[in-house]
Amino acid sequence: MKTPAYVKQLLKPVPKQSAGRKVWSIDLETVWIPFFIASNVQGDTNISKDAIGAPLRLQRNTDGTPKFSNNGRPVIRVNGELNQHIRFARENMVFQMLNFASDVQKSDPNAYKAEVEVCQEAGRPVIEKDNLDIQMAVIEAAKKAKLAEAMEKATSDALRNAEGDTTGQELEKATA
Numbered sequence: 001m002k003t004p005a006y007v008k009q010l011l012k013p014v015p016k017q018s019a020g021r022k023v024w025s026i027d028l029e030t031v032w033i034p035f036f037i038a039s040n041v042q043g044d045t046n047i048s049k050d051a052i053g054a055p056l057r058l059q060r061n062t063d064g065t066p067k068f069s070n071n072g073r074p075v076i077r078v079n080g081e082l083n084q085h086i087r088f089a090r091e092n093m094v095f096q097m098l099n100f101a102s103d104v105q106k107s108d109p110n111a112y113k114a115e116v117e118v119c120q121e122a123g124r125p126v127i128e129k130d131n132l133d134i135q136m137a138v139i140e141a142a143k144k145a146k147l148a149e150a151m152e153k154a155t156s157d158a159l160r161n162a163e164g165d166t167t168g169q170e171l172e173k174a175t176a
Contacts, residue, residue, distance in 0.1 A: 001107035007100050021056065023078055024090045028055055032086055051079040 021028045036052055039045040059067040059075035067075040078086070105112045 001104060004100065006096070010097075021078075023083065023086050026086075026090075028078065032082070032089075035089070036082065036085060045085060047085055048081060051081045055079050055082050 020030065023032060026032060033052060033055060036045060036047050040047055040052070055078055056076050057079050059077050061067050069075055077083075
């Protein structure tokens with residue numbers, strides 16, 4: 001099976017662009033708006049001009065006053081009509097990607113299975129290292145917690161029993 005051109009395009013690296021408002025992790029101003037203008041021009045969509053012209057809208061309370069977040073900033077949302085079309089495009093893109101994977105699995109199941117196995121084998125040392133790092137971090141955190149608990153107990157014992165010098169021994173026992 002030959003890889004479709006649209007899939008090859010998805011896999012090409014592109015230069016990093018300046019960060020703007022993201023919708024589904026895709027830039028609104030430089031990707032979604034030009035895409036939907038083009039789809040309107042082609043007659044594939046009929047998104048209202050004001051939705052494209054003013055894609056960000058001030059959220060309002062039920063009484064019509066502007067809504068503010070807890071930090072005092074006004075709440076801005078993507079226009080509902082535009083957001084709905086973005087959701088459709090995203091869902092369709094995911095569907096196309098799954099379709100492509102399914103087509104490759106069907107047309108060359110042995111190569112697909114071999115690639116899965118090679119990838120899993122290559123990933124195994126990474127997973128094992130991550131698991132070991134997590135275990136070591138948990139052990140280290142437990143040691144620190146035990147030491148802090150012993151220090152707290154030793155301090156409180158020392159305050160209650162000012163004439164006795166057992167705190168050093170208790171601390172040594174707790175951390176051993």
